[in-house]
Amino acid sequence: MEKTEWYLEYEIQYNRPGLLGDISSLLGMLSINIISINGVENSRRGMLLLSRTEEQIIRLKSIMETMDTIRVTKLRKPKLRDKLAVRHGRYIQSDVDDRKTFRFVRDELGLLVDFMAELYKKEGHKLIGIRGMPRVGKTESVVAASVCANKRWLFVSSTLLKQTIRKELIKGEYSTDNLYIIDGVVSARQANEQHWELIREIMQLSAVKVIEHPDMFVQQTEYKLSDFDYIIELRSNENEEITYEPVENNQFGQGDGFSMFDF
Incomplete structure (x- = not known):
């Protein structure tokens, strides 16, 4: 038995x-x-x-x-x-009112990476949003989890190393085994219609999509927060407030504007 x-x-x-x-x-x-x-x-x-x-x-x-x-x-x-x-000796904290929102602090990056890796391993469409202030470790955690899950990651929009705004994918990049990473701020503020057509194509794939700054993403698109399967919040400490004031006060696309908010 x-x-x-x-x-x-x-x-x-x-x-x-x-x-x-x-x-x-x-x-x-x-x-x-x-x-x-x-x-x-x-x-x-x-x-x-x-x-x-x-x-x-x-x-x-x-x-x-x-x-x-x-x-x-x-x-x-x-x-x-x-x-x-049991593995990490601590529970993942979830929002009392919204059970699909999970909260982490920077000291729990190992737990966060492990959690996201397990989500990535699940087959089919998954839309995951991640919130957090600049330089708290969001992008690094997303990439590290994809390595743990043996997934290939693709930046559709990002400012990790330089400003990236993809307008198309090459052959082989359309795959359910890939992980697609979208920066909601970059896409919402800088992208053109070709970029948005690509995002709509990617959204139709039975694959994992991770949206950084989901609140900014939904403000400028037809998507809603209710479309997300999971929302992850990452803070430097438990008392930190996540705010988009650095974005709203910044002139994007001028000089080092992108590098102020995240990475």
Whole structure:
């Protein structure tokens, strides 16, 4: 019988010596294997488990609910956030009101890259927006995640090294295995109709598209924020406000105007 993965998370009510050993022994008696384990949040610990039957998991939950030293907070088939929490020892923060918005700070770049790489690996169309202030690491994270996901990245519009505004793709660049990166500021402020025709073509591909500055992108296009599958916010620290004032006060296309905002 094929084994199934489960995610167990519990909060420690009373941290006494040997607690983890007791839980490990309980899992062993129920013939449930531990794949990985890590602290995920303050006094919480997360485990990825492997079980032959759901009955084993039901028995595990009923026994753990009688233990006064812990409180089971999650016991379910693992989601992507669960796996990353065990891998990195922290949970990805999501917006309370908008569940498709995920928040990171610069100290969590490793977690962000891992998260985006897992999104890139999913087949089919994915539209991902990423917000953040200048030089916080947005473009570098997008590219690093594409390397982790074994995806070829293509800048459709960008100012990473120099101003890039593509008007066409060459043979081989139209591929569902490619990752298309669009700078919403560059496209919205500088591009011509040929560039927008290319973007519309790319949007029809069953591939991953990453839009930097999605708010500026939708202001100048027919696309809406509701069209995005994921919105990622990257800050230098938790209290930083993401604002487009540097863009609005800048004269784009003159001198080093592009280099002020991002990269």
